[in-house]
Amino acid sequence: MRETPDIRDRHDLDVLLRRFYGAAFADPLIGPFFTEVAGTDLEVHLPHIADFWERALLRTADYGRDPFAPHAALHTVRPLTAAHFGRWVQLWHASVDGLHAGPRAERAKAQGERIALVLLKRLGGGSTEGTGGGFVPLAALELRSVA
Template identity: 45%
Template structure:
């Protein structure tokens, strides 16, 4: 399965992500969709039993830190995903679906520089988390993300990352 790539745009009539209220709207909308999703919903509801009311301010802190360098998030996201992966292995399909839902939600709600940054950063973060929980280095540049079927990875070292 090839890695999901975010789309390039959203509607021009939408406003950009401007602060915490917008982030709360974005993550609230996203998680309502993620919880209902056939593939990743059970991870949130049945595996980690996520308390969405308690989790929303944490995710708002995370995205406010990512988008506005607010310095509000101090948890270890990697350790949390390692714990989830130990309970229910997280495959590329899970990360791709998360990215697809995130990107679609951003595109439906916002347009502008911060909205684009939210999609790009989500892609980079998801890729890094996926590589780390599957035992590979975090950097997309230290591995070959896509290898030919049956290939040994030798010959050219062409990266499909971006």
């Protein structure tokens, strides 16, 4: 069994984010938000999102952007629902778990869940308790890799 290292540096984040976005872009539920609605250019987007995660997990980068604004803009074109955020969280967890284990990996997963919940609430999604709206409780996830 191979040893799974924790997230150590920017290189690890870049590899993780490429794995995650590869799965997200291909996903039938959330992929269209990246490919059709936003027309995301991963090579342009990746350095900014890596700055965000580097700041959040390693405290070694500056991130001065508003992470809510792009999601609000997407939401005006095509509403983002609990199901979309739930799938994002599933893919994020699977991507992290497929590459890393340790305190930073756990913090990355917890931070991803918090971000999803905050964005959902700010976009008007309200509470996710008992909604049946598709948000998947992370404790129920058994995903360990992204195809």
